[in-house]
Amino acid sequence: MTNEFAPLSSNFQMTRQQRLAELKDGRCWDMIIIGGGITGAGILKLASQLKLKVLLLEQKDFAWGSSSRSSKMVHGGLRYMAQGQVKLTVESVRERQKLLKEAQDLVTDHSFVMSHYQREFPWPWLFNALLAVYDVFAGIKKHKFWSKLKYLSLVPKAKEQELLGGSQFSDALTEDARLVQRLIQEAKLLGAQAVNYVKVLDLLTPGEQVTGVKVQAAENAQTFTINAKVVVNATGAWSDALIPPTPDKQALPFKMRPLRGSHIILPSWRLPVASVIAVLHPKDKRPVQIYPWQNVTVVGTTDVEHHEDLNFEPQISSQEFDYLMQCIRHQFPSLKISADDVISSYSGVRPVIASGGLISPSKEKREHGIWQSPGLITVAGGKLTTFKLIAQQVLHKVKNDFGLDDKSLNQPIFERGNEKDYLASSKLPRHIQKQINACYGALSQVFNEQILSAQNCTGEADAGEEGKELCQTISYSRHIWGELLWAVKYEQVVHLDDLLLRRTRLGNVLPKGALDYLSDIKKLCAAFLPWDEARWQLETKRYKRLWQENYSCPAKDTAQNSAPESALVIQE
Structure with a gap:
């Protein structure tokens, strides 16, 4: 693929097939991160800033788990302090203050x-x-x-x-799913790789040391291996399920x-x-x-x-x-x-x-833990607010292996681009400027040039109705139509729910999961998704079922166990 837009690196613009091909090229990565939530994304971003050759793998979609379903709060937690978790509160409040400076409009x-x-x-x-x-x-x-x-x-x-x-x-x-996307996008600009819908089946352990992972992409049943100097298990609630097959497996340090x-x-x-x-x-x-x-x-x-x-x-x-x-x-x-x-x-x-014991759910501690064994680092627990601190602590454990210094670990986690120039020069309404800056940060100017300016979104006389629509908000949501276009071009949308529940929040904030807007979304996005009409219909059916079962009000007679997602072969 040619570099269509000069401000974006070729790595950033890779298709999904190109990304999957890169996973199979036999290279040895410095670090493989398993888990595409806020913890994994934070480690990916900091590692890319430190010039490591780093790869993130997510078995479902980025932020699919708790990182898109949180309370959206970046806070210290007053109740944690009241419960005696003072260290957690101090760390969280200080991290909150840093994020307020580094991620303006997003936090x-x-x-x-x-x-x-x-x-x-x-x-x-x-x-x-x-x-x-x-x-x-x-x-x-x-x-x-x-x-x-x-x-x-x-x-x-x-x-x-x-x-x-x-x-x-x-x-x-904050908007938690976009926080994850900001970190992943900026990491890719720095040369990192991240691929969703690639499941890690097992750790490679030819001896006592973990040397990589065995994976399977959602596109087919083929499995292959990827080698790395260090593997990081950042799988959240799954953290205690991915343990190397050694005698220590019977004595995990956490549950x-x-x-x-x-x-x-x-x-x-x-x-x-x-x-x-x-x-x-x-x-x-x-x-x-x-x-x-x-x-x-x-x-x-x-x-x-x-x-x-x-x-x-x-x-x-x-x-x-x-x-x-x-x-x-x-x-x-x-x-x-x-x-x-x-x-x-x-x-x-x-x-x-x-x-341990019979402690109630609300009184469980929210602190994180990091455990290291040969070739493997496992992260468990933690809060949305402390993701950067966790990333620093993980990279600190391997600083000698990669020749890192403590000063480099303390750099700002978000890139500082030309946001101020963008906000000063943009002719868009202030609330739309802030939405774009929140979602794209250092890429805001690029977003404006590629998605909005190219479509004459400034409201000038020669702008057609279709062009002006890209910078209009979708109903009463904060999202503009141009965000959908950017997502399907650059953010690895594999399923319709990726687009409506995580790249945007239309499925959460609009009635009936935004089903009334699907025809308009199809018209805008079809050219940039490798879906034929049959695939569109299958995705629509899948999304309707998913939203009804998991995002609507519960029916009194609905069973608590939802059926597993229907198998869907991805073809690009």
Whole structure:
């Protein structure tokens, strides 16, 4: 393939078939990372910055697991500090501050509030004392107690009976799947390789040392091997399933405890909130958040044992759904929210390390662990917020092997391009500029030149209707049509749900999973996807079933185990 666009490297523009061919060329990589979530993507990006020859493999889609199904919060976790996990809180808050500087528009500062009621924990003086310590960790002062009248202007429609007021503080929100994509795209610009839908079947262990992996691509049943100096297991909830066949396999240093967290999404006009509202659930006093995200309102999360097969899409249970609805009605009784108001749901499985004993899910520690054996590094646990710290610690373990120094490990994780020049020169509305900058960062100008300027999106007189459409938002979502075009050209879209649930969030935030827009999406994207009409119909059928079973409201008679995804041969 020729380098069609000069600003993008040939490595960045490779087709999927070219990427798969490169996996089979017999080279030995410096590092192979297994797992395409936020942990794996962070390690990939830092390794590429350190000039390592690095490859990431993901058995499903990038961010398919918990990294696209989180609460979208980049925070220290006040409740973790209250539970005594001070080290985790300090690390997380400091990492949050770094990401706010490095990933502007993608990680954004946001108002959080907690209501205080008579005779209910937490008491205002205690909560604000906790916030004072929280701010010290971050090196800022952004908390305040508001009296009842002022607090109701901040949180209208909140339950007023016995309300004392509320505390406001600062934390951050992000779009988790795009965070993963930003890291992967920037790594590919630096020469790294990342391929989705390639499953690692086994580790290569000719002796005591891991020397590579045995894999199988989704396109066919053929298996092949890939060699590497170091293999990193960053598979999240699957971390304890990929262990080399040695006597040590019987004595793992950790055990994963898959815990499901579920959320529901409502229209912002039906449940309008400007801040993240922290609510103590009336049933068990667990904190539940109600917050604005992507022009909708999200409510979550739950924290329950996940006993189903991790290879199946998780789904919200009727009990979890009722639990979240009860929380909404408790905090906003006058709004009379019902199940009919809910747009969609989503569930994710947290990669939590089991502490042992009978500890409740909500009290399990969220700290991470890193274990090293010959040729293999295994990462387990951790939070979205601390992905960069985890990457630094992983690379620190191999710094002598590759001649790395500590200073190089501490560099910013995101590339600093010409974002300021782009924002200053762009003629697009400010909210669209910020959306593009959030998704593409250092590539924003390239996105503008290739997808928007080429289509006359500036609103000039000679711009046709089709051209102007590319920079228009899709319904009330934050996404513009041009994002779909970029995704199918450069972001390894293999299935329709890749495009609608992870490259964009149309399937999460629009009614019926954005099914009403499929004909327009097909018209725009068909030329850049190797799908004939039969494949389009198969993908549409697959997506409809997937969304109905795993992203809609639960039916009372729906079984909790969803069927495995139907087999679909990928041809390009």
